[in-house]
Amino acid sequence: MEVQSIPSVRIVEVGPRDGLQNIQESIPTATKLELIRRLESTGLNTIELTSVVSPRVIPQLADCRDILGDSMVKQLMSKSHLRLPVLVPNVKGLDIAVQHGVKEIAVFISATEGFSKANINCTVEQGIERARNVASLAWKSNIAVRGYVSCIFADPYNGPTPPAAVLRCVKELLGAGCYEVSLGDTLGKGSPSNVRTLINYLVSNDVPLGKLAGHFHNTNGQAMANVWEAYNCGLRVFDSSIAGLGGCPFAKGAKGNVASGDLVYMFHNAGIRTGIDLSKLVEMGVWIAEQLSRPNSSRAGTALAVTSKAMSNAKGKHSQDPSLQWDAASQTEGLQLCRPGGNFQIVKHLALSLPSTANSSAPDWNASCARQLNQRRPV
Numbered sequence: 001m002e003v004q005s006i007p008s009v010r011i012v013e014v015g016p017r018d019g020l021q022n023i024q025e026s027i028p029t030a031t032k033l034e035l036i037r038r039l040e041s042t043g044l045n046t047i048e049l050t051s052v053v054s055p056r057v058i059p060q061l062a063d064c065r066d067i068l069g070d071s072m073v074k075q076l077m078s079k080s081h082l083r084l085p086v087l088v089p090n091v092k093g094l095d096i097a098v099q100h101g102v103k104e105i106a107v108f109i110s111a112t113e114g115f116s117k118a119n120i121n122c123t124v125e126q127g128i129e130r131a132r133n134v135a136s137l138a139w140k141s142n143i144a145v146r147g148y149v150s151c152i153f154a155d156p157y158n159g160p161t162p163p164a165a166v167l168r169c170v171k172e173l174l175g176a177g178c179y180e181v182s183l184g185d186t187l188g189k190g191s192p193s194n195v196r197t198l199i200n201y202l203v204s205n206d207v208p209l210g211k212l213a214g215h216f217h218n219t220n221g222q223a224m225a226n227v228w229e230a231y232n233c234g235l236r237v238f239d240s241s242i243a244g245l246g247g248c249p250f251a252k253g254a255k256g257n258v259a260s261g262d263l264v265y266m267f268h269n270a271g272i273r274t275g276i277d278l279s280k281l282v283e284m285g286v287w288i289a290e291q292l293s294r295p296n297s298s299r300a301g302t303a304l305a306v307t308s309k310a311m312s313n314a315k316g317k318h319s320q321d322p323s324l325q326w327d328a329a330s331q332t333e334g335l336q337l338c339r340p341g342g343n344f345q346i347v348k349h350l351a352l353s354l355p356s357t358a359n360s361s362a363p364d365w366n367a368s369c370a371r372q373l374n375q376r377r378p379v
């Protein structure tokens with residue numbers, strides 16, 4: 001008999017990097033570290049830790065050395081089942097990552113000129129050259145390299161992106177040694193039909209599906225639909241961010257990444273394994289939204305958090321409220337009468353257990369029942 005394996009996806013949590021990079025208020029390093037620690041405890045096995053970029057451009061992540069030098073992060077880095085990429089734009093970033101024992105980096109280029117110039121201050125061609133150089137040095141240091149191509153559907157300065165420009169960047173990154181390339185809808189402009197068209201186009205031009213990941217921002221509320229469409233086209237790796245945080249200073253108006261909680265909820269409901277504990281992820285979403293004083297953009301996360309709070313409130317109330325503690329009031333064979341707390345004026349519950357000889361002794365049993373209820377009738 002053919003054994004069917006359970007379908008699974010890999011989720012790349014980009015919250016500590018993409019999720020935080022565009023937040024203006026300074027976030028304490030301790031909060032970022034706690035975020036990483038809690039994310040790992042949910043079962044996520046790929047977490048982008050931070051970026052090593054110009055602190056003038058991304059001041060929020062200027063503490064990247066403190067993150068990478070922290071003992072808890074070092075301990076995570078020593079776990080062989082975890083992938084903990086760090087975003088780097090150039091050799092300087094790679095050097096700092098190497099000094100801190102990073103085992104995986106992510107390089108990033110744009111398919112479009114406008115965003116490339118704004119984001120990394122170079123042309124697309126120069127960006128490719130830099131990424132190639134960084135990747136080749138990384139490989140020499142035994143560091144795995146993931147790649148991003150931004151603006152797969154549109155650029156904030158140049159408008160719609162030609163698919164051929166995306167193809168070129170994907171091929172360049174794979175040729176440079178990236179084990180996987182994440183397709184970034186930086187502005188969140190794409191919808192499922194764009195996703196299908198682009199993936200089909202890439203595949204028909206010899207890009208292996210297994211080398212692609214999806215990175216969808218939720219500006220127009222299409223991110224979940226885009227993930228699902230990409231899944232149905234054959235993608236199995238998706239980037240997401242806790243509480244739907246995310247954004248880039250050069251993608252004005254774009255909203256956060258697809259929320260990790262929504263993604264995991266959707267996949268689990270479809271019988272697709274993620275390896276992630278959804279209830280822990282939900283708690284995490286609530287926690288980080290509180291820490292940052294921001295709304296939690298995960299719809300499933302918010303809804304599940306409300307339900308779980310209501311359930312634990314009800315549980316707590318039941319165990320504390322004396323009127324809901326049930327005592328045996330009287331007991332005869334086959335009949336137990338319970339009462340809530342000390343107040344017997346309202347009979348809230350009657351637990352009846354029929355005698356094993358119910359048929360033969362039914363008249364006796366009925367009489368016993370009536371007697372007890374009459375004795376205990378509310379006044």
Ligand SMILES: CC(C)(COP(=O)([O-])OP(=O)([O-])OC[C@H]1O[C@@H](n2cnc3c(N)ncnc32)[C@H](O)[C@@H]1OP(=O)([O-])[O-])[C@@H](O)C(=O)NCCC(=O)NCCSC(=O)C[C@@](C)(O)CC(=O)[O-]
Binds near residue numbers: 088149
């Ligand atoms: C690429 C540069 C550095 C070019 O910026 P530049 O000004 O051309 O670089 P430079 O080499 O002239 O250096 C300028 C200053 O930055 C410093 N510097 C230079 N490199 C580093 C480094 N690695 N780490 C720390 N510091 C660095 C360097 O030392 C110098 O400092 P100064 O001497 O003036 O004090 C800059 O434009 C930059 O850092 N850009 C990064 C922007 C960024 O992080 N954007 C967000 C991430 S991309 C994204 O979100 C999209 C993605 C990936 O999520 C997918 C998607 O959604 O599409």
